[in-house]
Amino acid sequence: MPIVDGRIVMPPLPEGRVLPVVTAPAAVLAARCGEVDPVDPAVVQLAADLLTTQRVSPGCVGLAANQVGVGWRVFSLDVSAHPKAHTTHGEYVLVNAVVESATRNEKSREGCMSVPDFTGDVKRATRLVVRGLLPGTGEEVVVETDAFEARALQHEIDHLDGYVFLDRVAGAHAIHPRQTYL
Amino acid sequence: MTQSLAVTVLGHDRPGIIAEVTGALAALGGNLEDSSMTLLRGHFAWTLVVATDAGAPAVREALRHIEAEGLVVSVLPVPEAADTGAPGSAWLLSVHGADRPGIVSGLTGVVAEAGGNITDLTTRLGTGLYVVVAEVTLPAGADVAALADRLAAVADELGVRASLAPADSDVL
Numbered sequence: 001m002p003i004v005d006g007r008i009v010m011p012p013l014p015e016g017r018v019l020p021v022v023t024a025p026a027a028v029l030a031a032r033c034g035e036v037d038p039v040d041p042a043v044v045q046l047a048a049d050l051l052t053t054q055r056v057s058p059g060c061v062g063l064a065a066n067q068v069g070v071g072w073r074v075f076s077l078d079v080s081a082h083p084k085a086h087t088t089h090g091e092y093v094l095v096n097a098v099v100e101s102a103t104r105n106e107k108s109r110e111g112c113m114s115v116p117d118f119t120g121d122v123k124r125a126t127r128l129v130v131r132g133l134l135p136g137t138g139e140e141v142v143v144e145t146d147a148f149e150a151r152a153l154q155h156e157i158d159h160l161d162g163y164v165f166l167d168r169v170a171g172a173h174a175i176h177p178r179q180t181y182l
Numbered sequence: 183m184t185q186s187l188a189v190t191v192l193g194h195d196r197p198g199i200i201a202e203v204t205g206a207l208a209a210l211g212g213n214l215e216d217s218s219m220t221l222l223r224g225h226f227a228w229t230l231v232v233a234t235d236a237g238a239p240a241v242r243e244a245l246r247h248i249e250a251e252g253l254v255v256s257v258l259p260v261p262e263a264a265d266t267g268a269p270g271s272a273w274l275l276s277v278h279g280a281d282r283p284g285i286v287s288g289l290t291g292v293v294a295e296a297g298g299n300i301t302d303l304t305t306r307l308g309t310g311l312y313v314v315v316a317e318v319t320l321p322a323g324a325d326v327a328a329l330a331d332r333l334a335a336v337a338d339e340l341g342v343r344a345s346l347a348p349a350d351s352d353v354l
Contacts, residue, residue, distance in 0.1 A: 024311050025280045030343055117308030123350065166278045167345050172302035172315045 002134055002141045007090035011136035014045055016052025019068040021113045024164055028066045029114055033160040036072045038095040038133040043074060047093040047135035050076035060113055062152045064159030067114050073097065074135070075156035079149045084108070086147035094141065097132030097157055102150075110155060110165055111178055120165045121174035124154045186215070186233050186260040187241055193253035195226035203228070206244040210236040226253075231260055272349035273298075273318045273326070275333065279342025281312035288336050289344055290316065296329045297321045312342070317349060 002009055022028060036043050046065060054063045054076050061082055064075040078091035102125035111119040128150035130143045145153065155165060169175055191203055204214060217230035234241060238257045245255045277289055290300060293316070302317040320326065330346045337344035 023309075024278060025342070115308075115311070117311065118306060118313065164278070166313055167276055167343070169274075169276060169315055170350055171274065172304045172317050175304055175306055175313055175315055177306070 002137075002139045003089065006087070008092040008134070008141055008143070010092055011134055011139075013048040013051070013093075013136065016045075016048035016050070018056050019049050019053050021053065021057070021063070021067050022069050023114050023116060024166070026069075026114075028069055028071055029159065029164060030162050031066070031071060032162045033064075033066050033071045033073045035096045036074065038135050038138040043072065043095060044135045046070060046072065046074055047076070047095070050074065050093060051078075051091065054078065057113060059111075061148075062156045063113070064156045066159055066162075073160045075160065077149070077152055077156060079152050082148050084148035084151075086149075087145045088149050089143055089145065092141075093135050094130070094132030094143075095135050095138075097130050097153075097160075099154070099157060100129040100131050100142070101127075102129075102154065103127045107170055108151065109176070110151065112155070112165055114159075115164055115166060117178055118166070119176045119178050120169040121171070121176075122151075122155075122165050122168045123170055124151050124168075126150055128153055130157070184233050184235050185237065186231050187212075187238055188256075188258045188260050189230050189232055189241065189245070190256045191226070191228045191245075191248065191253055192255075193226055195221055195224050199226060199248070199253065200228065202248060203230075203245065206248070207232050207234070207241070210234055210240060210244050212236065212241070270319050270321045270324065271326075272301075273320055274347050274349045275314070275316040275318050275344065276347070277312075277314040277316075277337065277342055277344045279312060279337075279340070280310060281307060282340065285312055285340050285342055286314055288340055289314070289333060292329065292332050292336050293318055296324055296332075298324070298329070318346075 050063045054060045061079045062077040065072045073096045076093045079085040080088045104126045105123045107123045212232040212234035215231040219228040242257045298318045298320045306313045333344045
């Protein structure tokens, strides 16, 4: 079972490397990422690298593959320690994830390592179902979540579609100079 | 006769500008209505509407000490027929990309050609990244798909990304 006691159980991964994070307006952030084979060793290594890079980046709760310059549909996520999170599924990586359903929109402020100078108010669903595959085994996982984990998942899947939060901001007064990380 | 006057105050920021301006207006019996202030890198800009019986010359005189302190003040009557509820549809134009001259003029020129009116605008320059968010009112019957295509084409020429989406207009 890929989910035990509400947490996604990740397959064993190789040792990850810390990769440099690219920032807008890098072209790789504006292009749609391609689907990949979740058991491909290069994808498994990327999963480990994303988690390692995310862990060493202060305030980082999620990282999409194109944020480290790779145009594949892979992202890491961990909102467990975030005060705005309600339901959380621990630290995980999903491959080829798609949004199954998204409801109950709310506006809230978010930031991004690839847009380091700004934060923005973005309306996103607070109830979300995402389906994806685990790296290494290809097991399917269905994540039903809410609140900040739902926001973070939509933010990462947007990256994989070539969008950053600046494409979603709610109005002319919804962009703010960044003060601190999320 | 009570008249609405548009007052603009511009200049280097310092503590107390708003207190002094509103104090002078209150002393004339003026009632502060809509206003919007912004501060960009130490430059202060405030535009406000005040309803008063005093008349524009008296308001100018009351604010003369503000001008003497190095601020620029203008006082103009608000047009009677000012249109506050333009018909049409509300849209949000979001643009970001590598900074270069001409991004705002190129894209807002496309909006103007389509008869669109910019009702709010923020531009921000970050490290190597330029961001524009404009709220746009389009006239009834505007060809939104054609405008979006033209914006995308001009954005492509400028090396930036532009998206046009309906503005949020939820009423609860």
